[in-house]
Amino acid sequence: MTNTTITEGQPAPSFCLPNQTGETVCLKDFYGKWLVLYFYPRDNTAGCTREAKDFSALKDDFAAENAVILGVSKDSIKSHQNFIQKQELTIKLLSDEDTSVHQQYGVWRMKKNYGKEYMGAVRSTFLIDPEGIVVKVWDNVRTAGHAGEVLGVVKEKKVR
Helix, strand or coil: CCCCCCCCCCECCCCEEEECCCCEEEHHHHCCCEEEEEECCCCCCHHHHHHHHHHHHCHHHHHHCCEEEEEEECCCHHHHHHHHHHHCCCCEEEECCCCHHHHHCCCEEEEEECCEEEEEECCEEEEECCCCEEEEEECCCCCCCHHHHHHHHHHHHHHC
16 A cells, blocks of 8 residues: 655656546646646545535636646446536546555545544645646645635646
């Protein structure tokens, strides 16, 4: 169980994962664009739904900044399809069932809940610039206002 820590200024770890339609999506597909890569614990849970809906609501604002949003969880493609349909999401979701990409990004960690310890996804977001460099990391994210904050940072980083 590798627990690498991704830091700002380093190249984003390469990945290829299936999206909700089964199409393979790779990091390299987004060179030339800003990429918001966010990891979340589970489809159709309260916090994850709020985060996905907030990112979906701002999708056009991100697109106007040449930014793409990808959500990643260990849920199956079928689960993602149901989540997108039920919540009317407009963003793409990637399925990392074996958690290999979670581990590459250091977000598959020991968690505690009600006194129990278990491995799980720590809600985290990575902003990757058009050259594939991680320029901002949000760890252990609180969902309220997060999508708007990420959009603000995209706008700020683009100006530089």
